[in-house]
Amino acid sequence: MDLLAPLIADVATDVDDPLEYRVAGHAPMSARVRSAVRSYYRGLRSLTSTRPAREVFDAAMVVAKRQPRWRLHVVDPEDGFLEAVAYRRYFGLRDDVVIRVRSGDGETRVDMRSASRLGPVDFGVNAERIGAYLRQLGDELAARDPLRGPNAPW
Numbered sequence: 001m002d003l004l005a006p007l008i009a010d011v012a013t014d015v016d017d018p019l020e021y022r023v024a025g026h027a028p029m030s031a032r033v034r035s036a037v038r039s040y041y042r043g044l045r046s047l048t049s050t051r052p053a054r055e056v057f058d059a060a061m062v063v064a065k066r067q068p069r070w071r072l073h074v075v076d077p078e079d080g081f082l083e084a085v086a087y088r089r090y091f092g093l094r095d096d097v098v099i100r101v102r103s104g105d106g107e108t109r110v111d112m113r114s115a116s117r118l119g120p121v122d123f124g125v126n127a128e129r130i131g132a133y134l135r136q137l138g139d140e141l142a143a144r145d146p147l148r149g150p151n152a153p154w
Contacts, residue, residue, distance in 0.1 A: 005124035006036040009116035013046045013130060019113040023073045023083055024096035026115050041127050047110040047134045049141055053080055053103040059140045060101055060110060063133065070097065086114070086129060093118055095126060099133075110137060 010026065012018040015034040037044070049056050057080050064070060064082055074083035080101035085094050093116070100111045112133060114126035 005122070005127070006040045007121050008033045008036045009120055009122040009126065010113070011037055011041060011044065011115070011122075011126040011130060012111065012113035013044055013134075014111040017111075019098040019100050019111060021083060021096055021098055021113075021115075022081070024085075024098075024115075024117075026096060029113075044127055044130060047137055049108045049110075050106070051108055051141065053101050053108045055144075056108045056110060056141065057101040059144065060099055060137055063137045063140050064099065066136070067133070088125070095122075095129070097129070097133075110134065 010029055010033050012029060015029065015037050018029040020028065054077065057077055060082060061075060064072060064084060067086065069087040069089065070084045072082060072084045074081060082099040084097045086097050087094055095114055095116045097112065097114045102109060112130045114129050116122045116126060
């Protein structure tokens with residue numbers, strides 16, 4: 001929990017092209033939220049890999065299924081799209097998560113958005129979730145081939 005976090009409850013790795021939810025009823029990310037994410041969460045970035053998008057998607061799905069309090073609602077390998085509900089440990093609060101895997105410019109990029117359903121402030125929980133998930137995904141990709149880790153230059 002980050003008590004200095006901005007007064008927002010929606011965070012994404014790509015605020016220029018934020019993911020849209022298919023099942024959850026969240027509105028598009030507002031300009032105010034985009035600005036707050038850009039300013040405060042500068043270190044929150046997309047994960048990139050030289051691996052094919054389908055391979056990265058498969059790893060992303062494995063890691064999503066390992067999350068102890070996530071329930072997947074949409075799994076679309078053709079579009080490289082996952083959507084889930086993340087249940088918080090306390091009070092049964094629910095947050096919505098979307099993950100996008102797409103290729104371009106010789107790399108595969110994974111972006112993520114996480115938004116709270118209740119309240120205007122998340123105290124950094126969504127950013128923590130994104131960071132933790134992307135680290136786990138990077139570890140999963142590296143474990144599949146340690147010589148080609150998620151951000152290897154080749």
